[in-house]
Amino acid sequence: MSIPKFTYLAPKTLKEALIMRASHGSKSSIMAGGTDLLIKMGLRTLQPEFVIGLNSVPEIDYITLRPGGELAIGPMAKLSAVVEDAEVEKNFPALSEAASVTATVQIRNMGTLIGNICNASPSADNATPLMIYDTKVVIIRSDGERVVPIEEFFKGPGKSVLETGELVKEFLIPIPEKSTGSNYQKVSTRSKVDIAGICVSALLTLNNDGTVSKARIALGAVAPKPIRVVKAEKILTGKTPTKELFNDAAKIAREEASPISDMRASAEYRKAMVEVLTRRALDASLAAATKKKN
Amino acid sequence: MPKVNVKLKVNGDPYEVAVNPSGTLVEVLREDLHLTGTKIGCQTGDCGACTVLVNGKSVCSCLTLAVEAQEKEIITIEGVGLSYDKLHPIQEAFINEGAIQCGYCTPGMVLSAKHLLDKNPNPSELQIRQALSGNLCRCTGYARIVKAIEVAGEKMKNPVKEK
Incomplete structure (x- = not known):
């Protein structure tokens, strides 16, 4: 091969790179x-005549805290750097x-x-964590830039809002409020190395009285693109977390999922697991948020 | 498509070769530099037979373009040993613990083990297994490989002085 x-x-x-991209197009x-x-x-599914390598662009391999409380991640920051970064571990444990x-x-x-996200795979491990943290995608083209919330970035399997003359300059992720907990859950056939069969991320921020001030739930590998479950987030917001409330939210997540059956899992199994993983992710998020609040 | 001149530093030695821009590092290592210890397996980044270290990090040389490996320190299995006739403790442990059968995965396994032990001299069994998640062996069954890495880690921490 x-x-x-x-x-x-x-x-x-x-x-x-943008000029090269503009002149060579597709x-x-x-x-x-x-x-x-x-x-x-x-595999010959892509046969570009020109490969524009970002490898020799200096200073785009970074993970850095910006004044104003945002974490900025550059286009050459490797997944291993994300894993090893202390700020990511502290503020964005699901990521x-x-x-x-x-x-x-x-x-x-x-x-x-950023490459993992630009591929726009519905099952990309890192998509749902970036969604619960309200990541902003900074997109540049030769005559300017635009900022797209990550949940609007994906269009379908392998498709994103990126146009031919554009590339992702960086991700900006706001540091969550102090009493926030978040969690990532994944099921795959062959341990964790495998592409996710189902993945779920959740985030909860608590008010001083213990009620939920902010909730986020995102699902991966159960729809043509990673999705937020806004309906479930709404029923959580303003309420005191209980087992029943989390069960209701998990049921909504199950209903919102529209998975296919493939070699990784059947649609029925994926739906059932969405409910289980959503509940687990909410439980873990609540435990982490409660610990931080006290 | 014209070839391009590429300067590589492999196991401390400088090389200059003319390569196709589409040439992968493993192709250049094997076919131009005749360093055939690095194996070609799946070519999709799953099996780890082609693992080498680039600037100390383990990578799949089948998914690395030779043009992008310039100005970087590349270590292959040929450069792991302490000298020409002195094996690295990881290599010795693989032999002593019977962690080799057909040998095809071994160079990749040794380099993944080196990547782990260079960062973490005291890995747990779970950490060793996680560190080998990108290396497939179809004959020895991993248990002896994990054991060999444990033994090598111990030896690297407490080198026995030779007379």
Whole structure:
């Protein structure tokens, strides 16, 4: 399985990459870690004439706290850097966990967080954590930039709002309020290395009186794209968390899921597991939020 | 498509080779530099037979373009040993613990083990197994490989002085 021939372009800035992308259009592909792109090229599902490698663009491999309380993640930040980052572990444990179970050690050393999202796989491990943390996707093109909330980024399997002349400059993730807990749950056939059969992320922020001030639930691998369960988030907000309330939210998540049957799991199993994993993720989020509040 | 000149630093030695831009690191290592210890397996990043270290990190050399490996420190199985005729403790432990059968996965296993032990000299069994999640072996069955890495870790912490 050799990789078909192409011309390799090595831009020195993101701006230069955009110019190359604009001039070669759909005949080109942007490459970050290459762990998805080169496989697709080997299988001939993608045959770009030009590969624009971000490898030689300096200073885009970063995970850094910005003044104003946002974590910024650059386009060449590897999944292993996300796993090892202390700020991510402290403030975004669901993302830390999801990144740590994405593929294998070698792939995490090569693949980037932003690349994982730009592929727009419905089952991408890191999509649902980024959704519960209200991640903003900063997209640049040669004549400007736009900011898209991550839940609007995905359009369908392999499809995102990214247009040909655009690329993702960075993710901005606001640091959650103090009394916030969050959690990531995943089921896959062959331990955690495997592509997720079902994944769920949840986040709860508590008021001083113990009621929920903010709730987020996101599901992966159970719809054509990762989805937020706004209906369930609404019934949680303003209420005191109880077992019954979490059961109701989990049932809504199950109803909102529209999975397919494939080699990883049947649609029925996925629906049943969405309910279980949502409940588990809410329980764990509540426990973490309660601990932080006290 | 014209070839491009690529400067590689492999096991401390500098090389300059003309490669196709689509040439992967494993192809160049094996076919141009004749370092055939690194194996080609699945070519989809699942099996780990092609594992090498790039700047100390384990990567799949089948999914790394040679043009992107320039100016980086590459370590292959040929460069793991302490000298030409002195094996690394991980290699010795693999032999002594019977962690090798057909040997095809072994170079990748050894480099993943080195990646782990260089960062964490005291891994638990679970950590060893997680560190090998990207390396498939179809004959020895992992138990002896895990044991070999435990033994190697101990040895690397307390090297026995030779007379």
